[in-house]
Amino acid sequence: xxSYGFVGAGEIAAAIVEGLSTGVTDPPPIVLSxxxxxxxxxxxxxxxNVRVCGSNQEVLDAAEAVVVAVRPQxxxxxxxxxxxxPEHVVVSAVAGVGLAQLSEWVxxxxxxxxxxxxxxxxxxxxxTAMYPxxxxxxxxxxxxxxxxxxxxxxxLNTFSAATSTFAAHLDQLATIASWMAEHGVxxxxxxxxxxxxxxxxxxxxxRHEGTLGELAGKHMTPGGINEQFLAGLRRDxxxxxxxxxxxxxxxRVKGQ
Ligand SMILES: NC(=O)c1ccc[n+]([C@@H]2O[C@H](COP(=O)([O-])OP(=O)(O)OC[C@H]3O[C@@H](n4cnc5c(N)ncnc54)[C@H](OP(=O)(O)O)[C@@H]3O)[C@@H](O)[C@H]2O)c1
Numbered sequence: 608x609x610s611y612g613f614v615g616a617g618e619i620a621a622a623i624v625e626g627l628s629t630g631v632t633d634p635p636p637i638v639l640s641x642x643x644x645x646x647x648x649x650x651x652x653x654x655x656n657v658r659v660c661g662s663n664q665e666v667l668d669a670a671e672a673v674v675v676a677v678r679p680q681x682x683x684x685x686x687x688x689x690x691x692x693p694e695h696v697v698v699s700a701v702a703g704v705g706l707a708q709l710s711e712w713v714x715x716x717x718x719x720x721x722x723x724x725x726x727x728x729x730x731x732x733x734x735t736a737m738y739p740x741x742x743x744x745x746x747x748x749x750x751x752x753x754x755x756x757x758x759x760x761x762x763l764n765t766f767s768a769a770t771s772t773f774a775a776h777l778d779q780l781a782t783i784a785s786w787m788a789e790h791g792v793x794x795x796x797x798x799x800x801x802x803x804x805x806x807x808x809x810x811x812x813x814r815h816e817g818t819l820g821e822l823a824g825k826h827m828t829p830g831g832i833n834e835q836f837l838a839g840l841r842r843d844x845x846x847x848x849x850x851x852x853x854x855x856x857x858x859r860v861k862g863q
Pocket of ligand 1: 614615616617618619620640641642643644646663675676677678679681685700701702723724725726
């Protein structure tokens with residue numbers, strides 16, 4: 608069975624490890640780097656298939672498929688200290704670091720894949736964008752959800768930029784709830800109501816088969832209040848602001 612090594616045991620590594628190890632009869636062997644100590648040891652205590660190594664190099668020595676999940680700022684320093692082998696498959700989750708750069712840092716490893724796993728990997732529900740296609744990376748991410756493989760690396764950067772919008776989306780929901788509270792609704796009721804409504808809308812969205820525009824249309828009565836609210840935001844330039852914000856993030860992700 609394929610074993611997996613993780614260099615960097617933080618939020619996203621923990622989500623993938625949890626997804627690989629939960630509710631599976633025969634989970635894969637997983638080795639973790641010693642940092643973050645608490646996260647790594649907590650995962651090893653929860654899952655018998657998970658072991659914490661003494662060093663990053665031990666992770667590479669124990670596994671051919673290596674997931675790199677450290678922050679972008681330390682990636683070069685961490686990888687440069689490690690001795691990779693030609694047979695290693697390096698699956699990077701590091702945002703904004705391109706294949707050309709990675710291949711210098713992990714030489715002589717020849718198979719390198721960039722990926723954008725999502726925290727929902729923890730419940731095997733991450734749609735992971737990855738590039739290029741690779742059987743080992745595909746098997747890994749299909750174990751914790753499904754995959755989408757764009758046609759080239761610049762397009763992967765577009766997926767990466769799109770994932771920058773989660774906090775703003777949730778902040779809009781927080782704005783709606785606090786506006787409700789300012790207008791007389793108990794704050795807890797407001798939060799609970801908004802979370803419920805949008806949680807259920809998310810389920811509808813996940814099951815919907817047409818375009819997002821069609822789904823929006825289904826939630827608008829002609830002349831109704833949804834149409835009124837949307838028209839107001841469009842008139843005030845909100846979609847253009849969203850596009851501009853995404854353009855800025857894309858430039859950063861491309862290293863411009
Ligand atoms: N979180 C997400 O949803 C998400 C999604 C897709 C991609 N990513 C990418 O995944 C990477 C990790 O993100 P994250 O959110 O998981 O960050 P994080 O929670 O900060 O995890 C990074 C981990 O790297 C460890 N680390 C630092 N220096 C190390 C070293 N020399 N050797 C081994 N491990 C070291 C840190 O340990 P210490 O705590 O001891 O410093 C920490 O456990 C980032 O590049 C990010 O762009 C994240």
